[in-house]
Amino acid sequence: MAETSSGGLEIHPMDQFTVVPLFGDGTLQWYSPSNVTLWMALALLCTLLFLVVGTRKRAKIPDRFQMVAELVFMFVRNMVQEVAGRDALRYFPLIMTAFMFVMFSNVLGLLPMSFTTTSHIAVTASMALTVFISVTVLGFVKHGLGFLGLFWISAAPLPLRPVLAVIELMSYFVRPVSHSIRLAGNMMAGHAMIKVFAAFAGVLGVGAVVPVVAIAAVYALELLVAFIQAYVFTILTCVYLRDALHPQH
Amino acid sequence: MEGNLETMGALIGAGLACTGMGGAAIGVGHVAGNYLSGALRNPSAAASQTAMLFIGIAFAEAFGIFSFLVALLLMFAL
Numbered sequence: 001m002a003e004t005s006s007g008g009l010e011i012h013p014m015d016q017f018t019v020v021p022l023f024g025d026g027t028l029q030w031y032s033p034s035n036v037t038l039w040m041a042l043a044l045l046c047t048l049l050f051l052v053v054g055t056r057k058r059a060k061i062p063d064r065f066q067m068v069a070e071l072v073f074m075f076v077r078n079m080v081q082e083v084a085g086r087d088a089l090r091y092f093p094l095i096m097t098a099f100m101f102v103m104f105s106n107v108l109g110l111l112p113m114s115f116t117t118t119s120h121i122a123v124t125a126s127m128a129l130t131v132f133i134s135v136t137v138l139g140f141v142k143h144g145l146g147f148l149g150l151f152w153i154s155a156a157p158l159p160l161r162p163v164l165a166v167i168e169l170m171s172y173f174v175r176p177v178s179h180s181i182r183l184a185g186n187m188m189a190g191h192a193m194i195k196v197f198a199a200f201a202g203v204l205g206v207g208a209v210v211p212v213v214a215i216a217a218v219y220a221l222e223l224l225v226a227f228i229q230a231y232v233f234t235i236l237t238c239v240y241l242r243d244a245l246h247p248q249h
Numbered sequence: 250m251e252g253n254l255e256t257m258g259a260l261i262g263a264g265l266a267c268t269g270m271g272g273a274a275i276g277v278g279h280v281a282g283n284y285l286s287g288a289l290r291n292p293s294a295a296a297s298q299t300a301m302l303f304i305g306i307a308f309a310e311a312f313g314i315f316s317f318l319v320a321l322l323l324m325f326a327l
Contacts, residue, residue, distance in 0.1 A: 083300055177318070178311035185317050232307045239304060 013195035017119055017188065035115040036123070043104040043117065051100070072100075076234065083238035088245055094134075095241075098127060099234040106187060106226035110219070118229075119187035121180060128180035131237050139244035150247035179236055186229050190222045259323045266320040273313020280305040 021032040028034060054069030062070060076096050080088050102118060109116025117123050139147040151168040152161060197218060201211035284302045288295035 079300065082297075083304075174311075178314055181314045181318055182307065182310060185314055228303070232303055235300060235303055236307055 013192040013199070016115070016191060016195060019120075036117055036120070039105070039108060039115045039117050040123075043101055043108055046104045046108065047100040050104075079231075079235060080238055080241075083235060084242040085245060088238070088241050091138075091241060095234055095237055098131070098237060099230055102127075102183065102233050103227065103230035106230055107223070109187065109191060110222060110226060116187050116191055118183055119191060121184045124180040124184045125176070127233075128176040131179065131240060132176040135237075135240045135244045138241075139247060142245065143247055147244070147247050150243055154248075175240065179233070183229050183233055186225055190218075190225055194218055194222060263320040263323040266316045266323065269316025269319075270313050273310055273316075276309030276312065277306050280309050 019028065019034050019036055021028050021034045022038060024032065051069055051073075054065045057063070057066065059066060073096070076099050077089070077092060080092050080095055084091075105116065105118040105123075108114055109119065139150070143149075151165045151172070153164050153168070154161075156164055194215060197211050197215045201208040201215065204211060280302065284295075284298070284305075288298075
């Protein structure tokens, strides 16, 4: 499609999502380090720097860096406790890891010329499937066949229960789909939108006041979306965890 | 003008799937608006329910995402 548009607007908003290898001539093997690997490693590095350096001194009176690290830690911890219950705090490390990784991937993707790892469904689907499979296994380990009570709603009248069971079963298996595509779709759409506005600014040249102002506004919105999507991803993980730990409604 | 009819139909269908976005927009607006009206009636209970607000928005948004999924399937998987 790109070849046909000669002249006029040259906008390629989806080019930023192509996976290219870092070294070599562009052929992608399963072992070749690509820009996905690079930006995932950077997200990991940022998480490490943020939490390890932030809490290294463990001062009684925290400095600013430690305060922010503790703020994020307590934010996720309170979320797990409120949504999934006190006994879910055993699984807090998994949820904290997911939150930090998704948040830093989203925010790093906002840097110019960077690559958003969470805009790829392959990345988010593997995270969502990890959550889905581990939560399902956990439910069966904790409750045995009683976990199926999640689909058999005892509060509903008896003739309605088989119908509701089918609906609940379907919504259960659709969970990893919506869980992963929500994150990937939001990231992809937002970044493509920024690129489209940026192309408008490039075409208009010096007089491009309106597109530049629009980019600034959209960029601020995207920063908000990056945080909110990380929050939504983790809070849904907490909701699924609660269903596994307490399947009776 | 070239290209086959099947691709044209798939692309038109992918465009039509965008109308699902409107439904998700209505749903998200409904959740957020009702949260706000509830929060203004009883501000002391509002802070404890923000988690429910985001869960509700996420579930309402899920059905807009399914239309996006249909568009993707039409464009790339057909």
